[in-house]
Structure formats: structure tokens, C-alpha cells
Amino acid sequence: MNADPLKQLLRAEGATLVGVGDVTKALSKEISHLNRGIAIAVNRSLRRETVELLIRLQGLAEGWLRAKGHRSLSIPPDSDRRQDKMITKLYKLFCHKTAATCAGLGWIGKNGLIINEQYGSKMTWATVLTDAPLRADQPYVKSLCGDCDLCVAHCPSGALKGHLWSLGNPLREIVSYDKCRTLKSGRTSLKEKPNCGFCVTVCPYSRQGTRENSKSSQFVKPAVS
Amino acid sequence: MADEARKKEILEKLRNGVIQYDEDACREGANEAVAEGLDANEAIFDGLVSGMEEVGRLFEAQEYFVPEILMCADALYAGLEILKPHCQQMDLGVKGSVVIGTVEGDVHDIGKNLVKMMFDVAGFTVYDLGRDVPLDKFVEEQLRTDSELVCLSAMMTTSMVGMPKVIEKIKAKNPDCMIMIGGAPTSKELADKWGADGYAEDASNALKEAIKMVAFLKKLRDEKMKK
Numbered sequence: 131m132n133a134d135p136l137k138q139l140l141r142a143e144g145a146t147l148v149g150v151g152d153v154t155k156a157l158s159k160e161i162s163h164l165n166r167g168i169a170i171a172v173n174r175s176l177r178r179e180t181v182e183l184l185i186r187l188q189g190l191a192e193g194w195l196r197a198k199g200h201r202s203l204s205i206p207p208d209s210d211r212r213q214d215k216m217i218t219k220l221y222k223l224f225c226h227k228t229a230a231t232c233a234g235l236g237w238i239g240k241n242g243l244i245i246n247e248q249y250g251s252k253m254t255w256a257t258v259l260t261d262a263p264l265r266a267d268q269p270y271v272k273s274l275c276g277d278c279d280l281c282v283a284h285c286p287s288g289a290l291k292g293h294l295w296s297l298g299n300p301l302r303e304i305v306s307y308d309k310c311r312t313l314k315s316g317r318t319s320l321k322e323k324p325n326c327g328f329c330v331t332v333c334p335y336s337r338q339g340t341r342e343n344s345k346s347s348q349f350v351k352p353a354v355s
Numbered sequence: 356m357a358d359e360a361r362k363k364e365i366l367e368k369l370r371n372g373v374i375q376y377d378e379d380a381c382r383e384g385a386n387e388a389v390a391e392g393l394d395a396n397e398a399i400f401d402g403l404v405s406g407m408e409e410v411g412r413l414f415e416a417q418e419y420f421v422p423e424i425l426m427c428a429d430a431l432y433a434g435l436e437i438l439k440p441h442c443q444q445m446d447l448g449v450k451g452s453v454v455i456g457t458v459e460g461d462v463h464d465i466g467k468n469l470v471k472m473m474f475d476v477a478g479f480t481v482y483d484l485g486r487d488v489p490l491d492k493f494v495e496e497q498l499r500t501d502s503e504l505v506c507l508s509a510m511m512t513t514s515m516v517g518m519p520k521v522i523e524k525i526k527a528k529n530p531d532c533m534i535m536i537g538g539a540p541t542s543k544e545l546a547d548k549w550g551a552d553g554y555a556e557d558a559s560n561a562l563k564e565a566i567k568m569v570a571f572l573k574k575l576r577d578e579k580m581k582k
Binding site for chain 1: 426465469
């Protein structure tokens with residue numbers, strides 16, 4: 131089943147990236163019938179409007195799939211999960227990173243975040259799972275971080291271990307989340323996620339096309355092996 | 356009181372709201388029911404619960420899967436929240452309070468929440484301890500609330516091994532208290548061996564059982580109405 135019309139629709143409505151991944155291997159029993167993951171990313175910082183846009187895009191995807199007689203389940207952006215709802219229980223069974231890597235939209239960097247070749251780690255993600263047999267994109271199976279370890283060197287909590295991610299080795303710990311959280315506990319001004327964000331801003335992929343990048347040659351895009 | 360045609364329309368809206376997991380429709384239907392003086396119990400049982408029965412059928416027919424079930428349950432709750440304050444306690448011969456929770460170490464509590472829904476609908480007072488509950492908390496809460504029923508749920512064998520201790524402790528103090536256990540590692544044999552009064556295997560099983568029990572309550576109520 132051709133996913134191009136759906137991708138075009140979502141891009142026209144504001145999605146920066148849309149991809150389809152075969153996520154069969156990542157599904158638990160409750161959602162095993164929904165083996166395609168539509169990864170949607172928006173190149174904006176995490177604000178209320180970004181989340182609203184993603185939720186609207188998910189609704190459009192759901193409608194498109196429903197009109198063709200298929201089931202779907204939207205996994206909303208992490209910051210839009212209402213804890214008092216039963217369906218929220220299912221959201222944690224699937225993570226956006228799986229959909230994004232399977233859909234070939236990025237790999238998991240040494241910072242533990244999705245890195246897209248064009249936009250780096252600055253994206254906000256949402257996923258729609260479906261049982262529609264959409265043609266899947268080519269997945270990323272290994273990291274393209276190469277020798278670059280700027281995020282590891284700049285992490286104030288020493289939480290990044292510097293390991294390269296690969297699809298075949300999902301259990302290797304890339305980020306010590308306990309250490310990552312220590313920074314948050316010491317700073318009351320950071321209320322949301324336990325991220326200080328240095329690992330995002332320092333990533334050469336995230337800095338492409340930004341003003342800082344054209345001024346400074348300090349950050350060089352790593353060579354891809 | 357609204358006329359029959361209007362009443363049917365509202366009940367249908369509640370029922371379809373649950374089936375089509377449309378929270379807004381359920382809320383709208385519930386508000387209309389309250390505003391137009393429909394009996395809240397009737398709206399719950401002939402509207403929301405009747406919808407959930409159909410959902411159970413769709414689940415058995417494999418037209419609905421776990422995600423749909425949970426969205427339907429959310430829709431049911433959206434309506435129930437509005438109708439509940441207008442409910443008169445029904446005299447169905449079964450009423451009371453229940454302590455429910457997921458045993459320590461467990462965070463997977465879908466089945467527990469579906470069972471809780473059944474008690475909510477039936478008008479029980481539910482003391483939900485949530486998830487990851489230390490075992491002694493069940494005993495404490497039972498004593499504090501003098502509940503007739505205690506439900507323990509576990510997903511992993513490691514968290515299940517503590518169950519017999521709790522059952523023993525509660526039964527020692529309150530022999531009349533009923534205890535139900537649930538979750539994937541439990542079984543009828545274990546329930547019998549440990550002296551529990553009932554069990555449900557997993558979320559879908561719990562759902563089926565919950566719907567069966569609610570359907571049974573509905574039948575009881577219908578029979579009572581006839582008399």
C-alpha cells in the first residue's frame with residue numbers, strides 16, 4: 131500500500147518529516163496487530179503549539195487510515211499524555227524512537243536522542259501505529275555519529291556513555307538516565323523533562339543552517355564511516 | 356421527564372458514544388440526560404453499559420482489540436463521571452466497598468483498571484490503591500475501610516509470590532472478606548490453594564468477566580424493575 135499520499139497530506143499540513151516503519155519486532159501483545167509505525171516530526175521547539183500541531187496531524191492520519199478501513203492508535207507526544215486515562219497505559223508500550231529509526235528518519239545518537247541528518251535532535255515527535263499494510267521505508271540500523279563525541283564531552287551530568295547505537299544491540303545503555311536526572315533535581319527552574327538540552331544544541335547535526343553554525347567552525351560535522 | 360422518543364435518543368447517544376469511543380458524545384449525552392431529568396441509573400445501564408456489552412462482543416469477534424477497549428472505557432468514564440453524582444444507590448443485593456490495587460513491583464495495571472470500572476459502574480465504593488502497592492497496604496486499607504472485597508493484581512511471578520501472605524493476613528482478621536486475585540501468572544489452582552475467592556487471568560479476561568458481571572447486574576436490575 132502506497133504511503134506517499136499520506137506523507138504528502140501530512141507535509142502539506144505542517145509536518146517536517148513523515149516516514150513509515152515496519153515495527154513488527156518492537157510490539158507487545160496488546161498492540162501486535164498494529165505493525166506499521168508512522169513517524170511524524172515537527173522542526174520546532176517543544177511548545178504548546180508544537181504539540182497541538184502534532185496532535186492535529188495524528189488526527190489527519192487516523193482519518194486517512196479509517197477512510198481506507200484500517201485501525202490506528204496514536205501515540206501522542208510525550209508531553210501530552212493525560213495520566214487519568216486508561217488508553218495512556220498503552221502509550222508506554224511503544225516509543226517514538228522505534229518508529230523514527232524504523233522509518234529511516236534518524237538514528238539514536240550518543241545523546242540518546244533521535245538524530246536526523248538534516249535537522250539533528252531538535253525535532254518533536256509523534257507516532258501513529260496502524261494495521262494498514264503501508265510500504266515501509268528503509269530503516270536506520272546503526273549510528274552515524276562516528277567519532278564525534280561533543281555531546282558526551284559537554285554533558286554536565288556525565289550521563290552519556292559514548293556508545294554507538296545499533297539496531298542489533300538494543301540493550302546497550304547509551305544514557306544513564308539516573309545521572310541525567312540529577313541535574314534536574316538540583317535546578318528548580320527546570321520543571322518539565324529532566325533535560326538540560328546541551329546534548330541537543332551541541333550536536334553538529336542540530337546546528338546545521340543555524341546562525342551559530344555559519345559563524346563558528348568549531349563544530350565540524352563528523353565524517354560518516 | 357423527557358418523552359420516550361427523546362429518552363431513547365439520549366440512551367442511544369450514550370451507547371454509541373461508548374462503542375465508537377467518542378468521549379465528547381458520551382459527555383454530551385450524559386449532560387442531556389441530567390438536564391432533561393432522565394434517571395441516572397437508567398442512563399448508565401441502558402446507555403453506557405449497554406454500549407460496553409456491545410464492545411465486549413466486538414472484542415470477542417476480534418473486531419476490536421485492546422486499544423479500542425481502553426478508548427471505549429475512557430468514553431464510558433467520561434459519561435459516568437457526569438452521571439454518578441445523580442445516581443441513587445441501587446439496591447441489587449450486592450453493594451459495598453472494595454479495595455483494589457496492583458501488587459508491588461508491578462506497573463502494568465490495565466486489567467485492574469477494567470475491573471475497577473466494573474465496580475464503579477455497579478455503584479461500589481472503590482478504594483483504588485493504584486499500582487506498585489506494598490503488600491501490607493492492602494491489609495491496612497481493608498481494616499481501615501472494612502471493605503467486603505479486596506482485589507490484588509500482578510503481572511509478574513516475582514510480585515505474585517507475596518499474595519498468599521496478604522490473603523492469609525486479611526482472612527485471619529476478617530474471615531468474611533472476599534479476595535480476588537488477577538494477572539497473567541495467577542491461575543484457578545493458585546487461587547484455590549491460597550484461599551482466594553476468585554481470579555481473572557489477564558486484561559481481556561478481566562474485561563470479559565467484568566462485562567459479564569455488569570451484564571448480570573443489569574439483568575438483576577431489569578428483573579427488579581418488572582416486579
